[in-house]
Amino acid sequence: xxxxxxxxxxxxxxxxxxxxxxxxxxxxxxxxxxxxxxxxxxxxxxxxxxxxxxxxxxxxxxxxxxxxxxxxxxxxxxxxxxxxxxxxxxxxxxxxxxxxxxxxxxxxxxxxxxxxxxxxxxxxxxxxxxxxxxxxxxxxxxxxxxxxxxxxxxxxxxxxxxxxxxxxxxxxxxxxxxxxxxxxxxxxxxxxxxxxxxxxxxxxxxxxxxxxxxxxxxxxxxxxxxxxxxxxxxxxxxxxxxxxxxxxxxxxxxxxxxxxxxxxxxxxxxxxxxxxxxxxxxxxxxxxxxxxxxxxxxxxxxxxxxxxxxxxxxxxxxxxx
Amino acid sequence: xxxxxxxxxxxxxxxxxxxxxxxxxxxxxxxxxxxxxxxxxxxxxxxxxxxxxxxxxxxxxxxxxxxxxxxxxxxxxxxxxxxxxxxxxxxxxxxxxxxxxxxxxxxxxxxxxxxxxxxxxxxxxxxxxxxxxxxxxxxxxxxxxxxxxxxxxxxxxxxxxxxxxxxxxxxxxxxxxxxxxxxxxxxxxxxxxxxxxxxxxxxxxxxxxxxxxxxxxxxxxxxxxxxxxxxxxxxxxxxxxxxxxxxxxxxxxxxxxxxxxxxxxxxxxxxxxxxxxxxxxxxxxxxxxxxxxxxxxxxxxxxxxxxxxxxxxxxxxxxxx
Numbered sequence: 001x002x003x004x005x006x007x008x009x010x011x012x013x014x015x016x017x018x019x020x021x022x023x024x025x026x027x028x029x030x031x032x033x034x035x036x037x038x039x040x041x042x043x044x045x046x047x048x049x050x051x052x053x054x055x056x057x058x059x060x061x062x063x064x065x066x067x068x069x070x071x072x073x074x075x076x077x078x079x080x081x082x083x084x085x086x087x088x089x090x091x092x093x094x095x096x097x098x099x100x101x102x103x104x105x106x107x108x109x110x111x112x113x114x115x116x117x118x119x120x121x122x123x124x125x126x127x128x129x130x131x132x133x134x135x136x137x138x139x140x141x142x143x144x145x146x147x148x149x150x151x152x153x154x155x156x157x158x159x160x161x162x163x164x165x166x167x168x169x170x171x172x173x174x175x176x177x178x179x180x181x182x183x184x185x186x187x188x189x190x191x192x193x194x195x196x197x198x199x200x201x202x203x204x205x206x207x208x209x210x211x212x213x214x215x216x217x218x219x220x221x222x223x224x225x226x227x228x229x230x231x232x233x234x235x236x237x238x239x240x241x242x243x244x245x246x247x248x249x250x251x252x253x254x255x256x257x258x259x260x261x262x263x264x265x266x267x268x269x270x271x272x273x274x275x276x277x278x279x280x281x282x283x284x285x286x287x288x289x290x291x292x293x294x295x296x297x298x299x300x301x302x303x304x305x306x307x308x309x310x311x312x313x314x315x316x317x318x319x320x321x
Numbered sequence: 322x323x324x325x326x327x328x329x330x331x332x333x334x335x336x337x338x339x340x341x342x343x344x345x346x347x348x349x350x351x352x353x354x355x356x357x358x359x360x361x362x363x364x365x366x367x368x369x370x371x372x373x374x375x376x377x378x379x380x381x382x383x384x385x386x387x388x389x390x391x392x393x394x395x396x397x398x399x400x401x402x403x404x405x406x407x408x409x410x411x412x413x414x415x416x417x418x419x420x421x422x423x424x425x426x427x428x429x430x431x432x433x434x435x436x437x438x439x440x441x442x443x444x445x446x447x448x449x450x451x452x453x454x455x456x457x458x459x460x461x462x463x464x465x466x467x468x469x470x471x472x473x474x475x476x477x478x479x480x481x482x483x484x485x486x487x488x489x490x491x492x493x494x495x496x497x498x499x500x501x502x503x504x505x506x507x508x509x510x511x512x513x514x515x516x517x518x519x520x521x522x523x524x525x526x527x528x529x530x531x532x533x534x535x536x537x538x539x540x541x542x543x544x545x546x547x548x549x550x551x552x553x554x555x556x557x558x559x560x561x562x563x564x565x566x567x568x569x570x571x572x573x574x575x576x577x578x579x580x581x582x583x584x585x586x587x588x589x590x591x592x593x594x595x596x597x598x599x600x601x602x603x604x605x606x607x608x609x610x611x612x613x614x615x616x617x618x619x620x621x622x623x624x625x626x627x628x629x630x631x632x633x634x635x636x637x638x639x640x641x642x
Binding site: 024075078098104106107110113116123124128131134139141142143145148205209231234 | 344469
């Protein structure tokens with residue numbers, strides 16, 4: 001797993017962004033060199049490996065998807081007015097909003113440039129998946145913004161939002177990897193479904209850790225979602241499941257301007273604990289992990305080939321306890 | 322010419338943008354229904370006609386390019402903080418900047434979706450032209466923004482900026498039209514060069530009319546470029562060509578905060594006239610129009626087929642006098 005990621009990183013870092021106009025390309029270089037988990041490129045390449053294919057041809061697709069992902073982060077950071085990402089200033093803070101808009105636009109186009117570097121015989125299958133997913137990511141971001149001011153958001157709406165905003169691109173990465181490895185269509189589709197379930201489990205885990213994670217392990221403060229009144233699985237599920245009195249307490253506390261941040265976080269997490277939200281959330285994550293595993297099992301390749309993808313799912317479950 | 326444009330407009334207006342999430346798609350619908358000259362779609366289809374090809378297959382490429390063009394306007398309007406476009410509120414004013422960013426992003430992706438509707442056998446030729454051009458448009462916009470704060474801008478830099486920001490997409494429209502009409506590569510390239518020359522002439526004409534145009538015919542106030550200190554061909558050429566004393570007067574007047582707008586416009590245009598800028602600009606436009614005509618003449622199709630494209634060039638020259 002590490003070897004293929006080293007190769008990918010070499011490809012990504014070898015792109016020469018040191019070209020004119022420098023005010024357009026320097027922020028792109030800055031963004032792509034600021035690290036990140038590189039989860040999506042890894043998924044492209046793990047999908048390839050599943051079908052015993054050399055990963056070289058997939059590196060360009062992996063780069064395309066990583067560039068696209070970083071474009072969405074760049075524009076999201078303007079919209080959310082986030083000052084930092086990955087412990088560095090965001091582009092719109094280090095430069096300005098106009099630079100962040102235009103450099104983001106160029107990254108988005110660059111992602112298509114990289115996608116077009118895959119052998120042309122795959123274009124017909126790969127381009128529509130990529131374009132459909134790219135639009136879904138925008139739709140997910142729009143729903144996420146809509147939810148900020150929406151009075152009521154149902155759990156169904158929440159799951160649809162995270163499917164679009166987060167899970168679709170993971171699924172797309174896996175499917176494109178499978179296509180490039182000449183996998184049977186059935187298996188490419190199963191990997192897509194695996195990715196959707198994995199992505200939803202990932203987001204639920206993220207929501208969980210924001211309230212119940214360990215600050216030291218996580219490397220960031222707990223309760224950020226609570227303070228910005230984010231409509232997470234925990235909050236929406238708590239509102240949907242709890243009695244009127246607890247429901248009222250939740251809504252009043254989360255909207256209150258008269259208590260300290262620490263107090264707010266502790267009151268809300270205590271309510272969550274009281275109505276068994278940690279367990280409910282764990283069960284939900286478990287459910288999506290199981291969905292992912294079920295998809296993986298139906299794929300007709302040797303079991304030992306599936307180890308890396310299974311590990312990804314298991315890591316999600318283990319980190320909770 | 323009008324029939325093919327009616328067909329194109331029908332295709333563009335028949336796109337159903339009335340889908341969820343409405344906050345993402347409504348601003349796109351608003352933008353695409355606000356009119357505009359539809360010059361780029363017309364160029365795609367005129368290029369097709371030049372090679373006696375039915376235009377239906379080109380309508381999707383024309384839609385792709387028009388959607389892309391409108392995406393760039395949408396994002397440019399945020400960057401320039403423009404309140405109106407085509408006599409309507411801009412998207413970032415009517416909604417907000419976040420909506421304009423995200424709807425623009427979705428339009429950009431949609432342009433690739435439409436481009437992928439052309440027959441797959443053309444993808445290999447068409448996609449690289451489109452992607453390269455899309456990046457060039459971003460580069461041109463970056464140079465344009467850089468010029469705002471640059472102390473010195475040469476005429477060479479100015480011509481490179483308008484080639485990228487304006488001319489490249491006109492040239493790309495013509496070349497894609499030619500490709501879809503199975504034109505010989507040599508002719509597609511000649512049409513591209515025709516488009517570059519046409520685009521530069523267009524921009525020079527725009528610069529010319531802003532200072533010397535007729536307010537009634539133009540439908541907008543004269544001198545906008547002067548008031549916002551825009552580094553147009555007129556200003557840069559005047560600075561490059563004039564003696565020190567006139568040069569100083571130009572720079573002091575354009576930067577002065579102590580004279581009325583009317584006074585500023587009249588002083589600057591009088592300097593322009595004194596150093597013969599109208600004639601110099603007309604000659605320059607003439608030069609690029611001639612370049613365009615030369616390209617057109619080398620294309621091996623019957624002369625009568627070239628009438629519409631020739632008319633476009635001639636219209637550019639006539640409007641001055």
